[in-house]
Amino acid sequence: MKLIICAGPATTGKTSVLRHIIRKLLAAGKRPAYLKLDVQFAEEDQLLAKEFGIPTKKVYTGELCPDHCHVMVLGDALRWADRVGTDILLVETAGLCLRCSPYVNGGLGLVVLEATSGMNLPLKVGPMLSLADTAVVTKIDRVSQAEREVFRSRIQDAAPQVLVREVNALHGIGIDPLVAQALDSPDVVEPLLLRGNPPVGTCTICVGRREIGWQAHFGVVRPLENQTFYRGE
């Protein structure tokens, strides 16, 4: 199972980017599945299921921190994706608190940023950018070439090891290199670990347990299927 985790602030075009990637993965003979994590509203799972006939799922994180929820359900989600006969799971997760990042060892981490953002955005999004493999810059047609190039350099100053790929997600321009990266990424092997250390806090994730899957945690835990319960001390 290959795993692509896509993060980024709200309305930057994450779903549009993934839509084009899914279309090209299907054309390449892959069998993708899609999981959307959102705080309170999402319909992308239904839209993508209808458009491509692929298995999709969504999780409302509700009062649970989205990154916390992501850690809890991702283990289950990989098994779900396996059970429904797919070979590449795309996880889209909504804008987070900017102290965490959802990427795991072995998977491909994409952060989607829009070229129309302020020039200091790359400095503000922290590990969501710096721990990604690739920063996908959307809405490139909305700014001048000069602004696009300066925005690119701002990303590279903030996160020198992250690849920058500009795309027009409206027309699917520039998607091919992302698909090639997805196809080149190795299958993930459990146990999965978060790439980054979560911030200091009081829950098991906040105190730095990076293991993926609710079984490794206590306090507020939840499996993929919709429930929240308390486990352990």
Place this chain on the structure above:
Amino acid sequence: MVSSISILGGRGKDGRPDAVRRIDFQMGQVVSIVGPTGSGKTTLINDIELFAHQDTPTGRTILLNGQPVPKEFRYNPAYNPIALITQHTTFLSDLPVGEFLAAHCRVRSRNGDRLDLISQALEFANQLTGEPIEPTYRMTELSGGQTRALLIADAAVICSTPVVLLDEVENAGIHRARAIQLLRQHRKIFIFVTHDPWIALLSDFRIVMQAGRIFRVLSTSEEERALSVHVYQLDDVLCRLREKLRQGERLSAKELQEVA
């Protein structure tokens, strides 16, 4: 060194193929792209600027010196041989002009910072605008004309590339003839998207777009070249009228005498 750019034909919005399968642009040539609004002119220069390789909706391919475009040209602006002056009349970058230009200098230069270019770029831009741009102004505060003037100056001075693409420079609200005169001091490939007869007729040839596809390519004839002189005179008279209006003066019938 870039000596030529080529477009290999793709298709229009309705899927019909471009009528011309290959167009070559040689160093020093001036080319116009004409056609009704919505006919695919901007899409064509975007294909060029993105070095399309059958990965855009038109399926076109761009070659440099007859060869596929190297990767670093695509992903490293320091190697990008194309400067694109888009139709944007507002900047979204929340930086002061001087800081933005300094950042763009660093992005575009392969051998160290050329911060002397910032004042050169501003000087260039201020020859095209009514109200001068100061380096302390915020990019987002500039007027439409100042924005376009700065884009042109940035392309000419800071990018200083062998290929310049200009999307409807005539709409810029700037001194258009002066812009073209300044730009043409350098030997480059110029590609203009334009509705302006004067710019179209000063080109070596023009690409005619229709329904998203390349419909035909016309070389400028001798007759058209001769005509361009008169078109320029007409245009000049209109420009002077416009300038007088802007300065709050009254107009009279004698303004039109020389073209009557």
